[in-house]
Amino acid sequence: MRHLAKFMAFGTKILAWYEQHKRDLPWRIDKNPYTVWLSEVILQQTRVDQGMPYFKRFKERYPRLEDLANASEDEVLKLWQGLGYYSRARNMLFTAKYIHSELGGEFPSSAKELLQLKGVGEYTASAIASICFDEVVAVVDGNVYRVLSRYFGESLPINSTEGIKAFKELANLVMDKNQPGDYNQGIMEFGSLQCVPVNPDCSSCPLQNGCNAHSTNRVTELPLKLKKTKVQTKYFNYMVIIDSNERIVIEQRKGKGIWNGLYQFPLLETSEKATPFQIEAHIKTFPYINEYELSLYNQEAIIHKLSHRKLHTHFWIIQLNYPIEKAIPKSQLTNFAVPVLIANFLKAFKIY
Secondary structure, eight states, X not given: OHHHHHHHHHHHXXXXXXXXXXXXXXXXXXXXXXXXXXXXXXXXXXXXXXXXXXXXXXXXXXXSHHHHHTSOHHHHHHXXXXXXXXXXXXXXXXXXXXXXXXXXXXXXXXXXXXXXXXXXXXXXXXXXXXXXXXXXXXXXXXXXXXXXXXXXXXXXXXXXXXXXXXXXXXXXXXXXXXXXXXXXXXXXXXXHHTSOSSSOOGGGOTTGGGOHHHHTTOTTTOSOOOOOOOOEEEEEEEEEEEOTTSXXXXXXXXXXXXXXTOEEXXXXXXSSOXXXXXXXXXXXXXXXXXXXXXXXXXXXXXXXXXXXXXXXEEEEEEEOSSOOTTOEEGGGGGGSOOOHHHHHHHHHTTOO
C-alpha cells in the first residue's frame, strides 16, 4: 500500500509542478497532431532552445501537413540544415506525404498505429497519442529516465534491453491516468527544468522527500548507462575547386552514411592526416582538371564531433585558370543544403 500511495503521489506532484512551471511553447497552444509531431521530430536529439527557431521556420513555411507533403527533399533538408541527424528530416517528409496521400491527411489516433509511421518511435508515438488523443500511454525519454531513476532508485542501465523494458513499465504504472497528456508533458518538463543532469536544485524540488537518490546520496550516480560505443576518428579532406569564373564545384553525398542527400565539396576520406602527395594523386582522378594551384586553407584540422565519430577536417583550395562546366556560381551555394561543417567554412571563406 505504501508503494501504491507513493506512485499516486508522484503523478499528482508532477501535475501540480507542471501547472505552475510549464513553459509557453507554441506546440502547446492546441492539440493539433501535426504541430505536436513536428515539434517532437525536431526536438529529438535537440534542446528546446536550439530547436525552437527550426520549429518556427518549418511552421511558417509549412503551416499545414499538406504544405509539408508537397515540399521537395532539397527544400526540407535546406531548412533543416544545422540540426544534424538528417534522416529525421527525410523520414518526416516521407511520413507527411504518406499521411496526406494514404490516410487522407488524418493522423492515426493510437500509439500502436502511430508506430507504423516511418521515423516514429515509441516515444514520439506515445507523446502524440497522449497529448492529442488522451491515450493513457507513458512517454519515456532522457528526462523521464532521469526523473524515474532518481526518484525510485532504479539502477538498471537505461540503455540496456532490461532497463528499457523496466522503465517503460514503471512509467506506465506511475503516470496520471486522468490527464495523460499533461502528465507526460509535465514529467518531461520536470526533467528538463528541475531534475537536470548536473547540479539539480534538490532543495527546491517538490519530490525531495520521497526521492530515493536524494536520501541515499546517489543523485550524481543515477541514471546508470552502459558504456558507449567507441568513437571512431575519421579524416576528411574537402576539395574546394574554384574555376577562373570564381565558380565552385559541389556534389550530392550519396549512400547510407552521414549526411546522405546533402551537398558537399568533393571529398577524400583518409585513415590519417593526408599529405599533399595524397591530395595531388586524388586530384588527378578528376577528368576536368589539368593545371591548377593547390593550397591548404587550414593548417590545423577542424574538429567536428558526431555521436560516434570525430572528424578531422581540412579544406584544400584548388584554383583553376580556366572555366569548367561542372562548377556553379558562388551565389547559388546558399540554395543547397549542406552539413554545418561546410556551412561554417563557407561563412569563413566569405561565400555566405
